[in-house]
Amino acid sequence: MSHGPNLTTFDEGRLMQVLVAPIVSEKATMIAEKSNAVTFKVLQDATKYEIKAAVQLMFKVEVxxxxxxxxxxxxxxxxxxxxxxxxxxxxxxxxKPGQELNLGGEAA
Known part of the structure; x- marks a missing residue:
């Protein structure tokens, strides 16, 4: 069951701008290994729903x-x-478990 707006209700151009950059730091790496989470720098006015939709659209993973x-x-x-x-x-x-997001660009 999904809460909030559907993926189709967002403007695709806006979603492409929501994620500014991935954050690669010691803390972000520890969190990624421990809880399967990825850290991004996002726009100041981005909502959680927009961020979720943007990640799913750009990286084809389930959030x-x-x-x-x-x-x-x-x-x-x-x-x-x-x-x-x-x-x-x-x-x-x-x-979600079993999902992997590769920021390096090389094939997994």
């Missing part, structure tokens, strides 16, 4: 669930001037 985290950008100094890093919205996409 079990999506968790979203908003990270505030840090304030950084460059000499006298003060700058600020961008706020980031991360999506942890959990795949």
């Amino acid at each position: 079990k669930g999506v968790s979203v985290v908003n990270t505030k950008g840090k304030t950084k100094r460059f000499g006298k001037s003060v700058g600020r890093r961008d706020n980031i919205r991360k999506a942890y996409v959990t795949l």
Whole structure:
């Protein structure tokens, strides 16, 4: 049983823009191995339903669930001037058992 909007209700052009980049870090790798989840940087206004639909459309995998985290950008100094890093919205996409998402591009 699926909650939320159907995959067909989304604009395909919008879905192609929702996922900004995969996040490859030590933490993301640990989560991927432990709970079969992939981490993406997504648009600030992306919803969980859009993220799920985008992953299913682009990678042809079945998604079990999506968790979203908003990270505030840090304030950084460059000499006298003060700058600020961008706020980031991360999506942890959990795949259904038996599903695998290959971000490397090489054949599995």
